Amino acid sequence: MTVFEHPWGTLVLHRWPRRRRETLQAWDNADRYLLDTLKARAKGATSLVVNDQQGALALGAMHHGPVQRSGDSFVADLACRKNREVNQLDGLPEPLWPFDTLPAPPDQVLMRVPKSLALLEWQLQWLSEQLPVGAPVWLAGMDKHLPRQLVPMMQQYLGNGRAELGWKKARLFSAEAPGERLAVAPYPTEVEGPMGPLTVHAGVFAQQQLDIGARFFLAHLPDSLPAGARVADLGCGNGVIGLALLQACPDSQLVFCDESWLALQSARDNVARYCPESASEFHLGDGLVGCDERFDLILLNPPFHDGYVVGDHVARRLFRQSKQALNAGGELRVIGNRHLSYHKLLGKLFGKVEVLGSNQKFVVWRCS
Numbered sequence: 001m002t003v004f005e006h007p008w009g010t011l012v013l014h015r016w017p018r019r020r021r022e023t024l025q026a027w028d029n030a031d032r033y034l035l036d037t038l039k040a041r042a043k044g045a046t047s048l049v050v051n052d053q054q055g056a057l058a059l060g061a062m063h064h065g066p067v068q069r070s071g072d073s074f075v076a077d078l079a080c081r082k083n084r085e086v087n088q089l090d091g092l093p094e095p096l097w098p099f100d101t102l103p104a105p106p107d108q109v110l111m112r113v114p115k116s117l118a119l120l121e122w123q124l125q126w127l128s129e130q131l132p133v134g135a136p137v138w139l140a141g142m143d144k145h146l147p148r149q150l151v152p153m154m155q156q157y158l159g160n161g162r163a164e165l166g167w168k169k170a171r172l173f174s175a176e177a178p179g180e181r182l183a184v185a186p187y188p189t190e191v192e193g194p195m196g197p198l199t200v201h202a203g204v205f206a207q208q209q210l211d212i213g214a215r216f217f218l219a220h221l222p223d224s225l226p227a228g229a230r231v232a233d234l235g236c237g238n239g240v241i242g243l244a245l246l247q248a249c250p251d252s253q254l255v256f257c258d259e260s261w262l263a264l265q266s267a268r269d270n271v272a273r274y275c276p277e278s279a280s281e282f283h284l285g286d287g288l289v290g291c292d293e294r295f296d297l298i299l300l301n302p303p304f305h306d307g308y309v310v311g312d313h314v315a316r317r318l319f320r321q322s323k324q325a326l327n328a329g330g331e332l333r334v335i336g337n338r339h340l341s342y343h344k345l346l347g348k349l350f351g352k353v354e355v356l357g358s359n360q361k362f363v364v365w366r367c368s
């Protein structure tokens with residue numbers, strides 16, 4: 001189903017990037033519940049939309065009045081922009097990324113509860129600093145995804161917060177902004193990497209310790225490359241994989257890529273800390289789309305979920321993009337969980353797929 005009914009009319013919404021035989025909808029009842037709340041209880045014309053998933057919230061709220069939008073995900077922003085085009089709507093503003101300041105105080109906030117509790121906590125602190133006192137903050141999510149700590153966390157960061165009635169398996173929470181910072185969220189954290197402590201901003205993969213897959217991957221990186229080799233750390237998270245390669249091969253040219261703004265910021269901070277002389281680049285995007293480069297080596301510890309949806313579809317997309325972006329003779333090096341059948345797809349895409357190492361949990365492949 002692609003037609004989303006909201007309080008002011010309808011929108012045609014697709015999930016982006018588009019997939020053949022898509023089975024998932026681009027919105028849920030939490031989006032609808034937030035827009036119904038806006039219609040019934042708006043304090044004024046302007047809204048801030050936080051963590052919109054595919055554009056339902058921002059494109060719906062634009063029918064009420066001007067919208068600002070903020071979130072951490074490039075792919076969510078892309079989906080919103082694509083769905084705006086489909087619906088031929090004008091006036092969608094550029095997104096605000098996590099460290100940005102609001103250009104103007106909104107009258108109310110519509111926020112999806114993010115999957116990461118750390119990101120939620122950090123965003124509540126950000127809202128407490130950015131919003132005028134008394135601005136209504138409405139949060140919603142689907143019952144099955146809501147963290148138990150939500151109301152206590154709202155009370156800690158906003159000074160108040162309550163759960164409201166459920167509606168079709170969605171729930172609304174509300175608070176009023178305190179007009180000042182009441183508590184400091186404990187982010188970024190630091191995790192111990194092979195080069196020393198690494199900065200990890202809120203909600204970034206492996207928040208408290210290095211991922212065990214990443215640790216195994218680190219033991220299977222090349223220890224030399226031709227000078228000037230172009231390397232991508234695809235889905236870089238805090239950047240540990242690319243950084244380790246850069247330390248082993250300081251003459252290589254690294255591009256760190258992620259779709260999470262805070263992941264890329266973590267990688268930036270860590271490169272500045274350990275390899276400040278390097279001429280590394282940072283690409284915020286859906287994998288390598290929009291990164292007009294060719295690589296001699298692509299390193300990938302792929303994501304195994306897309307928001308709440310577990311699966312290998314993002315990994316598959318990144319494999320295909322990697323094949324397109326490699327120089328002749330180039331190599332994709334991938335780590336995967338043993339039970340995932342990555343090797344089948346890699347075998348279809350690449351002429352040669354070798355196992356470089358494996359243990360009870362993981363396999364590292366070299367694809368060329």
Ligand SMILES: C[S@@+](CC[C@H](N)C(=O)[O-])C[C@H]1O[C@@H](n2cnc3c(N)ncnc32)[C@H](O)[C@@H]1O
Nearest residue numbers: 205214235236237258259260286287301302303
């Ligand atoms: C399993 S983590 C690996 C992080 C890091 N390389 C490591 O080994 O610790 C996968 C990373 O892929 C990123 N990611 C997910 N979807 C992506 C996409 N479409 N394009 C780029 N990066 C993506 C996630 O934000 C996450 O940082």
